[in-house]
Amino acid sequence: MVRLPGPFTMRNGGVLPQVDVAYETWGRLSPQKDNVVLLVTGLSPGAHARSSAEDPTPGWWEEMVGPGQAIDTERFHVVCVNSLGSCHGTTGAASVDPRTGDLYRLTFPVLTIEDIATVAREAMHAIGLPRLRAIVGPSLGGMTALAYSMLFPQEVGALVSISGAARATPFAIALRSVQREAIRSDPEWRDGHYVPPGPVNGLRVARKLGLITYRSAAEWRERFGRERVKEHDGRPAAFALEFEIEAYLEMHARKFVGSFDPNCYLYLSRCMDIFDAADHGHGSVEAALATVQAADALVIGVETDFLFPLDQQEEIATLLRRAGRRVRFAPLASIQGHDSFLVDFDRFAPVIAEFLAEL
């Protein structure tokens, strides 16, 4: 963890007197400090991308980061930071505001992707790693990596955008808005002033809907079809768990509740709606992406992703190429939708490994 002295002024208003940033590292820093790869994450993961001596539990990208793996820790010094606004060690709505001694809760300022990128960058400077050989970000992290590359163009050597977007579609905004409403309309949310266990029902609904948007209809047809749960005797109560797909959602919702702070979920969810690369190009996404100076870019998207659809990845690739970057665009046929980067290593690992090997 690194503590950034404040005050930190947020993009849409508000000030944080200080910011803690949780991070982890793997691999050895080169004497020239020219082998740094920064990972920025999706909504829910923390900085624990891979197991380590200090924390041997598997990380969220265990199969992708490590010695000899796609993001090769024999070659790169890999850093993963927990996003501003999250609840895994970095300052967010569930942290104590040192000015009051109370949790921020909804007094936390409006969070933007740019704030997340800026805090990650300040943390990298604070730990003495101001130059990135590459920044790698999936999902929300794809937006963060893009923002980082636009805001600090001289500090990023290569950009890897995975299932990200230059701005959210109204469809994605709608899906996230309903998730937030499920949390906010749970009476136990209490306008953010919940006491444990808090708005469990709302968070369950939000997580289930989130999961639906992270995978794909095609995958679920293959995995679940119309299979019934085992204990189902043919005449279930009308609305109890009956189908395997419902049991799958239930299992994942239970795992999520208690592991993620509801207010932090709201902030991180909303910041994806707000992000619009065009804000950095006087209203033009093309002009904004032309500010990126990374020499190389890899843009990966997935055919079955309907939350960050493939044409949004193609837009990023096309505009970066038009601006003179060397761009590899990799549309993948993964069946697991938006979350494919977390599971379909057979497709993702070679593409990322090859790109990084050629840097």
Add this chain to the structure above:
Amino acid sequence: MVRLPGPFTMRNGGVLPQVDVAYETWGRLSPQKDNVVLLVTGLSPGAHARSSAEDPTPGWWEEMVGPGQAIDTERFHVVCVNSLGSCHGTTGAASVDPRTGDLYRLTFPVLTIEDIATVAREAMHAIGLPRLRAIVGPSLGGMTALAYSMLFPQEVGALVSISGAARATPFAIALRSVQREAIRSDPEWRDGHYVPPGPVNGLRVARKLGLITYRSAAEWRERFGRERVKEHDGRPAAFALEFEIEAYLEMHARKFVGSFDPNCYLYLSRCMDIFDAADHGHGSVEAALATVQAADALVIGVETDFLFPLDQQEEIATLLRRAGRRVRFAPLASIQGHDSFLVDFDRFAPVIAEFLAEL
């Protein structure tokens, strides 16, 4: 309204002592009674498909049904029935159980598409119209029309299935399951024993998610893009309505709450999950659809529909054709997703008009 004397035994168990069925009619019955077209509906509409002298308010398919329109009331005697389990005049969970004098609420038996079809058919017999020149059903009604055609093959001359399915996908089940959970986890639901206004928050979330599944990402990009609501001053509260797409969902959710009974919503939602045409073919959809005897069938689907996707329409068309029916399959390029039949009359009306004209 017609009252069917009971008892009516439900497919998955349970008995209704009597069943009321709300219906409306348009056009003149031929002396031979051979010009009857039955409309069966989606989840939320009632029997008021078109305005009439008795009720001049616009119906849910005002533009499609009428003199000289696609479903031509100069030629056909059109009947629309409100589904069993609904709350617009037909018996459902919000009706009084005559055995107890109390509302059924969750004592209403598990509802199936077959029950809806059977009650519609008994109503048609009761009002003296046992032979259908055609049955027309969109969405849930497409499932009902298919069930009617399988259960009573000698009574259906032609089948028009619009954005229906032979069975629900796990993706559609998941999306509906989350809607039901939003209602059921609202404390005001009180296990079905709510008092007005009832589980308003849960129903709002359910309706918004429903709307998302009824339209398409492509339509919303065109209509809303990233437009902000007018009163938005650039620094909204973090989670208030900010985008036009959110205001659109809000407006529709407000209209729905108070107009639809939450328990009825649960029953009608679940019956779509349960429906599986293969139940009528010893586990084979193909064998089941081979029981349909309607000479002609029109199967319409929409490319942007992800709730009842196009390949499910194609399956119905292919299997009916294989079974010897004369089948027209019409995949439409409508941009409005599952709900296109309610709005894209330019594409739907000619296809339906031509099919009916050739009968």
